[in-house]
Amino acid sequence: MMHDVIIVGGSYAGLSAAMQVARARRKVLVIDAGQRRNRFSETSHGFLGRDGHAPGAIASEAQGQLLAYPTVEFISGAAIAASGEIDAFRVDLADGSTVEGRRIVLATGVEDVLPDVPGLAAQWGIGAMTCPYCHGYELNRGRIGVLASGPMSLHQAAMLPEWGQTTLLANGVFDPADPQLADLAERGVAMEFATVAAVEGEPGSPVVVLSDGRRLPMDGLFVATRTRIVTPLPQMLGCAIAEGPQGPYVATDAMKATTVPGVFACGDVASPMASVAISVGHGALAGAAVHRSIIFPQTVAKAA
Template sequence: MKKDKAWDAIIIGGSYAGLSAAMSLGRSLRRTLIIDDEQPCNRQTPHSHNFLTQDGRTPKEIATLAQSQVMSYPDVSRLQGSVVRAKKYTEGFSVETADGQIFETKKLILAGGIQDLLPSIPGLAACWGITAIHCPYCHGYEFRTKETAILADGDRAFHLAGMVRNLTANLTLITSPKHFNEVQLAQLKRNQISILDVDITAIQHDAGKMSSLELSNGDIQAVDALYVAAPFVQRDDIYQQLGCALTENGYIKVDGFQKTSTDGVYACGDNSSMMRSVATAVYTGNLTGAMVNRELVEEEFNREVI
């Protein structure tokens, strides 16, 4: 195993949140190492939206430009790989990569994102991020007025129905009516949103662009887009190894400064925010980098001279 000298900060995850944190730290002259496995959750998404100056560009284009700008700061380094172990010590942390490299750092930033647990419906994975979508703000405008379905239950389905109904009147909920109360059912009916109490058995698509849903009752439902309220898990267990708490919804618990419940560990991006967008990831990463630098400054500036 190869052991490297200590860094000021190590960032696990090098997509938008991690790169944004690294820029804050690089501009503060902090020796920063980004470790990234190059598997962003939006790698299939054709275009990114709702982010000023970058609207309509591909996620890859935005990430490539961001990486080139961040890596222009000489105190920032990047390593392709994945972290499999992390330990906390009195004066900092150590992390070990899958290929056996060990790095030591004063502060640790978790920016690895989350992993969606998609239903095992044939065709869904191929459409994910293209026409099988999760967020009306990120994708809804492109499917305005289109034939749209929502695969979700209960309050989540009702919330999505209201959001998506604002964009298209051609809307169907695929769920059981028993998941709604009488008031909700009346509101769905008033807004002419139909409910299909069936299962999706397969999705017909061409390179991720869906055309129809095959249903368990034998029917074919024509659709252009399907919103899916999929559950998720954290992409790795590093937060658990470090003792970081989760919220009741499964996100890493952070305070207003992106600090986790473990001293010296911060989190940013999708792993700690239900607002899942490039803009939010960049914001939380920027704040995280600034707060890590502030903590380092306070520790160094206030250090007692013996």
């Protein structure tokens, strides 16, 4: 069976893209491996109409709404390879099966790579997070630690006093220059230069243990993680990869077309900025654009 669109990734961006295609009465296949990036978080914030809801519940309800459309098929499984060209793409699945489609939308997401600090992973998504807009308000202007992981941590620390009493934990990653220290001080950010030995405490109540034995209870920790693309599919298809401040992502134009004709990308895999709201918006753009590329094939071109 030749699908009009194959969407690899069935989280917020992929489901949003699929909805646009389904509402155009086109045959759309969604392939999802079930590894949402925010699966560690108990609640999602900042998405209009669903603020404070469980991330899994949002995705599950969206999937149910999508499957009400008769032209939609959903496969729970991993896509392990992709090849072909416009109007003749092929995607191989981990179970040995193969599907074909005229267009592909990559919505596979990314993976967060945490600093190698004992105990940090146990807090991830609960007491340690990356986005203040998603999780800062709930800290009630409490004690916030920023665990340095690279240059982006300076920007993150300068932002966070909006949400609480902020301490930048340099952790030996970098030594801020005097102008940077002055900027942080002006924003009310405290500095801690001792190395972080571990993160302890119950999930949601992190305690930073320093190398000199001091213990700093925090209401929340923020980390500017590195990210990595979780699948080789973009490279297999020949998509150009851009380098963002936190890691690589698939390069697209404003309508989410990649550098390969007929291949689109949306969500975290195609943006250096991440949130449920942004992913849903970019997915809607990609879905509309991929549909238009089918009905107006003469407009299909490589992304700039």
